[in-house]
Amino acid sequence: MMNVAFSVNGKPAELALDTRTTLLDALREHLKLTGTKKGCDHGQCGACTVIVNGQRINSCLSLAVQHQGDSITTIEGIGTPEKLHPMQAAFIKHDGYQCGYCTPGQVCSAVAVLEEIRRGVPSHAQADITARAAFSAAEVRERMSGNICRCGAYSNIVDAMTEVQEASA
């Protein structure tokens, strides 16, 4: 067992955990923040995506003890039913999901992707790698490829992200 302390959605959390506990299991099983989902548990599906120190990561491929002092944002910290994040509202409006299981990961990733484009992080979709990427459907599709949706809501997710991008531009 080891002690670890980090902040989740702005609130401090202190846990005594088996070293094997992933960040995903610490969030779901110990802090009862079950919005973050376990899909494949091997970094292939993106359902477990959370934002750590401003970067989206797969929480299933990270040990909780690696995150001492980190600042973690889960879907519960993105928005609430009473106060939806604009990305959540856009997912609802554009039907960006069917069963909803991948949605928390999709939303966390989508919020981070818009930020990554703003910051100038390059992507495979760019023709000129020295330029800053402009927002486009092709950029979104490439940058969201780590989030699998078994229901196939992809085109509606692109529409939702486009709306949020246009509203903030």
Next chain:
Amino acid sequence: MKAFSYERATSPAQAASIVASKPGARFLAGGTNLLDLMKLEIETPSHLVDVQDLKLDRIEKTDQGGLRIGALVSNTALASDETVRRDYGVLTRAIVAGASGQLRNKATTAGNLLQRTRCPYFYDTNQPCNKRKPGSGCAAIDGFSRQLAVVGTSDKCIATYPGDMAVALRVLDATVETVLPDGKVRTIPLADFHRLPGTTPERDNALEQGELITAVTLPAPIGGTHIYYKVRDRASYAFALVSVAAVLRPDGTGRVAFGGVAAKPWRVEAAEAALPQGAKAVADRAFADAKPTPDNAFKIMLAERTLAAVIDQAKG
């Protein structure tokens, strides 16, 4: 997952000395490959030495006009670096062709070099695999081998090195800097870093137990047109069937390395000398000693055609 103890190292030499002195100890950086393998009990370390506090996360100019990339620089940070994008474009291209945004945010430069094979028989603990369990045999050679190596193989193993970044580093003549458990440092040319399987496929690379990568260095920029062309089963987030990293000059000469075909980035200098004669001349030489399986023989023609596309692209 097997139980393990965990600690955070405070210096590279200390990290190296702990891992060398404790049987079953391993370094932990981003963890995106190691934790996956630990869940499957393919990797079963008894002690993890987390190196995240070692301040190896900077990209600096070298006195020789090149670049020194800290071992812990994330894939995203390396691909985003303005100097890399301008002067070593093939490296940014290769990194963004691999994995997903989430993984690139966590994966490190050193960890990516140490990424283990994605051979399905390495991953399936019910199957024999000489890389996972030395002496147990190779289920891949007569198995589902479409994804696997065609050149540099042995009768013990046909696994590939799966990464993209290292293929670009190979054409850029990168060097790996390490610290040994006794505190000494050494440099290993990337050409000699990954090992071909031979009779000991369990050893992926030239590192000794406890030897820690501290940086990857690039020589001064060489100009030219930088291209990374990756062919895969889906358009994003898949391992390469074949990839080509190339730096081509206007006169048709240049450098080329192939990914997805061997246990290491496959660059044959005598083959790339034939670049002015075209893709077939290069591929004939680079794959002269290839021993493909019936399942993956297509990779040799695919490599030639991918290189032809790269040469066309360089001509603009």
